[in-house]
Amino acid sequence: MGNTPKIEMRGICKAFGKKVVLSGVDLDVGVGESVVIIGGSGTGKSVTLKSILGLLTPDSGTVKVDGENVIGMGAADRERINHQFGMLFQGGALFDSLPVWENVTFGLLAEKRCTREDAPEISIEKLAMVGLNADVAYLMPSELSGGMQKRVGLARAIASDPEIIFFDEPTTGLDPIMADVINDLIVKVSREVGATALSITHDMASARKIADRIAMLYEGKIIWQGPVADIDHSGNEYVDQFINGRAEGPIQMAVRA
Amino acid sequence: MTMNPFQPIGRALLNLFAVIGRISTFAGSGMMHAVRPPYYPRIVLRQMVDIGFYSLPVVGLTAVFAGMVLALQSYTGFSRFSAEGAIANVVVLSITRELGPVLAGLMVAGRIGASLAAEIGTMRVTEQIDALTTLSTNPMKYLVAPRLIAGLTMFPILVLIADIIGVFGGYIVAVYKLGFNGANYMQKTMDFLTFEDVQSGLVKAAVFGFIVALMGCYHGYNSKGGAQGVGMATTNAVVSSCILILCSDYVLTEMFFSK
Ligand SMILES: Nc1ncnc2c1ncn2[C@@H]1O[C@H](COP(=O)(O)OP(=O)(O)OP(=O)(O)O)[C@@H](O)[C@H]1O
Ligand SMILES: [Mg+2]
Numbered sequence: 265m266g267n268t269p270k271i272e273m274r275g276i277c278k279a280f281g282k283k284v285v286l287s288g289v290d291l292d293v294g295v296g297e298s299v300v301i302i303g304g305s306g307t308g309k310s311v312t313l314k315s316i317l318g319l320l321t322p323d324s325g326t327v328k329v330d331g332e333n334v335i336g337m338g339a340a341d342r343e344r345i346n347h348q349f350g351m352l353f354q355g356g357a358l359f360d361s362l363p364v365w366e367n368v369t370f371g372l373l374a375e376k377r378c379t380r381e382d383a384p385e386i387s388i389e390k391l392a393m394v395g396l397n398a399d400v401a402y403l404m405p406s407e408l409s410g411g412m413q414k415r416v417g418l419a420r421a422i423a424s425d426p427e428i429i430f431f432d433e434p435t436t437g438l439d440p441i442m443a444d445v446i447n448d449l450i451v452k453v454s455r456e457v458g459a460t461a462l463s464i465t466h467d468m469a470s471a472r473k474i475a476d477r478i479a480m481l482y483e484g485k486i487i488w489q490g491p492v493a494d495i496d497h498s499g500n501e502y503v504d505q506f507i508n509g510r511a512e513g514p515i516q517m518a519v520r521a
Numbered sequence: 522m523t524m525n526p527f528q529p530i531g532r533a534l535l536n537l538f539a540v541i542g543r544i545s546t547f548a549g550s551g552m553m554h555a556v557r558p559p560y561y562p563r564i565v566l567r568q569m570v571d572i573g574f575y576s577l578p579v580v581g582l583t584a585v586f587a588g589m590v591l592a593l594q595s596y597t598g599f600s601r602f603s604a605e606g607a608i609a610n611v612v613v614l615s616i617t618r619e620l621g622p623v624l625a626g627l628m629v630a631g632r633i634g635a636s637l638a639a640e641i642g643t644m645r646v647t648e649q650i651d652a653l654t655t656l657s658t659n660p661m662k663y664l665v666a667p668r669l670i671a672g673l674t675m676f677p678i679l680v681l682i683a684d685i686i687g688v689f690g691g692y693i694v695a696v697y698k699l700g701f702n703g704a705n706y707m708q709k710t711m712d713f714l715t716f717e718d719v720q721s722g723l724v725k726a727a728v729f730g731f732i733v734a735l736m737g738c739y740h741g742y743n744s745k746g747g748a749q750g751v752g753m754a755t756t757n758a759v760v761s762s763c764i765l766i767l768c769s770d771y772v773l774t775e776m777f778f779s780k
Binding site: 314317318319339343346347349350351353355357358359360361370371374375420424 | 640643644647648649651652654655656657658659
């Protein structure tokens with residue numbers, strides 16, 4: 265049992281109507297490992313994460329968490345599994361009717377791991393980790409800039425010290441310096457706290473920094489995966505084109521001049 | 522290609538049954554979560570204030586004018602014989618049995634049904650409902666159950682207040698416009714008022730409140746797409762709760778008064 269992966273995906277397929285998004289995704293994430301999924305816009309990276317979280321049900325395939333198949337499991341079991349998850353949504357998905365402090369401590373309050381009296385104090389600590397100062401805690405999400413919302417979402421995702429964290433484009437919309445602060449934070453959470461992390465990013469600098477392993481999603485499948493050190497000599501022309509950001513290559517974007 | 526005229530009818534019927542099934546499942550799950558812990562008293566209370574307290578002006582205005590018009594209208598018919606008694610009777614019966622619950626229900630369906638659908642629909646399309654799931658919170662329990670409880674409990678209270686205000690509206694017109702004796706009119710009103718009338722109105726109110734909250738939550742929860750999807754959910758919530766209120770009003774009236 266020693267090397268059961270934390271997350272094991274096999275043959276995940278998902279189509280929306282006629283549009284096939286995933287057609288057999290196989291991916292493992294080891295305990296304490298940090299894996300980054302790269303891939304073009306609209307290739308189904310977010311859909312992959314949501315399939316693991318149970319927010320979308322794949323048409324076929326299995327997802328195992330700690331060796332236990334989570335697809336089609338009952339609501340109570342699903343809740344138990346989801347306890348160990350934290351998720352940063354691509355769009356932030358902050359609760360716009362609640363102040364920032366309550367957003368950040370929402371999971372802790374739901375699990376009764378802190379009281380409402382202590383919550384603002386705790387949220388200020390968590391906000392400091394993502395480079396936001398204390399007065400932000402009492403604002404509403406609509407009063408924040410896009411990048412600040414992203415960071416509050418990040419603070420919320422890591423607030424309850426989850427064992428498995430999903431980051432959907434953690435550095436998109438941040439300035440380069442703040443992006444690096446966030447990269448450091450993700451590295452800290454996964455290396456020091458020992459959390460398992462599965463992230464999505466378009467930002468290759470960020471991917472190189474936070475990943476132990478990189479996987480590339482293309483046309484519904486993982487077409488390449490390997491240690492981050494191998495990314496520059498993957499021998500895969502799709503990967504080469506993607507990481508170098510060239511318009512010319514095997515990946516054809518659906519644009520006409 | 523053969524055109525079978527029954528095909529579209531059959532399909533529409535099947536769709537209808539499918540929707541009824543989905544709504545029933547949704548309602549059942551919402552109620553189940555309402556009675557099982559964990560509870561969210563803070564949110565229930567907030568919804569009660571939103572649905573109950575903030576609907577008072579709209580319901581009160583509707584009721585007072587309904588009562589006034591009733592008094593005025595029935596005066597034309599009854600003016601020649603013992604008008605006081607007849608008018609008091611018409612006003613108090615119509616208000617408590619029908620107009621109180623139905624008018625309040627329709628007004629609040631517009632106000633509450635729309636805002637519930639818009640709020641929950643926005644949460645759906647901005648992934649806030651997904652976020653709840655990842656934060657150890659069941660959205661049916663956190664979002665839907667409190668609103669169903671609030672609808673179910675606050676509507677009867679609203680309608681009780683509407684009854685009182687409506688009768689008062691009738692009184693104003695009868696006494697200050699038609700020149701009847703105030704004490705006499707009140708006495709007649711009390712004579713005609715029965716417990717059953719009020720009770721049937723309040724039961725109706727509870728049903729309507731449940732319908733409005735359910736339709737708002739259901740359409741919001743299942744909205745798709747962006748702003749347009751939320752807009753559609755809002756419209757559907759209001760239209761379907763109005764229709765369901767009128768249909769169930771008939772059924773409930775049959776049950777109460779056709780013995
Ligand atoms: N709920 C849904 N209903 C219908 N289609 C969907 C849904 N969610 C995603 N899709 C489709 O699936 C495809 C993949 O979406 P996804 O959000 O996973 O892309 P992505 O790889 O995360 O892209 P990006 O990098 O731009 O975020 C898209 O073409 C999208 O239109
Ligand atoms: Mg995405």
